[in-house]
Amino acid sequence: MSRHPMTPEGLEKLREELKRLKSVERPKVIEEISVARDHGDISENAEYEAAKERQSFIEKRIRDIEDKIANAQVVDPSKMSTDRVVFGVMVTVLDLESDEEVCYQIVGADEADVAECRISVTSPVASSLIGKQVGDLVQVVIPRGMRELQILEISLP
Numbered sequence: 001m002s003r004h005p006m007t008p009e010g011l012e013k014l015r016e017e018l019k020r021l022k023s024v025e026r027p028k029v030i031e032e033i034s035v036a037r038d039h040g041d042i043s044e045n046a047e048y049e050a051a052k053e054r055q056s057f058i059e060k061r062i063r064d065i066e067d068k069i070a071n072a073q074v075v076d077p078s079k080m081s082t083d084r085v086v087f088g089v090m091v092t093v094l095d096l097e098s099d100e101e102v103c104y105q106i107v108g109a110d111e112a113d114v115a116e117c118r119i120s121v122t123s124p125v126a127s128s129l130i131g132k133q134v135g136d137l138v139q140v141v142i143p144r145g146m147r148e149l150q151i152l153e154i155s156l157p
Helices: 008-037 046-070 124-129
Strands: 004-006 072-074 090-095 100-107 118-120 137-142 145-155
Touching: 004 008, 008 046, 008 072, 046 072, 100 124, 118 124, 124 137, 124 145
Parallel strands: 004 072, 100 118
Antiparallel strands: 090 100, 090 145, 137 145
């Protein structure tokens, strides 16, 4: 099994989602299936089919989250060094083409949220930054082409 790196906050969010799925969503969809069955012939019952699809999605998501929690490699960013870019740190970069400064926190895949400047450790930008130091120039291949970034600062979140 592969390890899933994540921050303590990311692990807690997964646990909360799992709890919600098991205690709220699963019972709700079971009730929807029961109500749809009561409507008669289930072979042509759209409500029944929709509820069964939703149940399948919920059960798959539960298994997926349980797997990620079981294989979690929790990394506490507050204990990281800031001499190099590593999982969990905040890194401020300068895009040399647009002259724009951007700050990212490098997090696990399930925690990534571009709107909050949290990028997955497996993303092209994060992969290129890992192991680099302040002042380093980094070339990043992204779908729009090549970008050159300069690391300005590495800090703790």
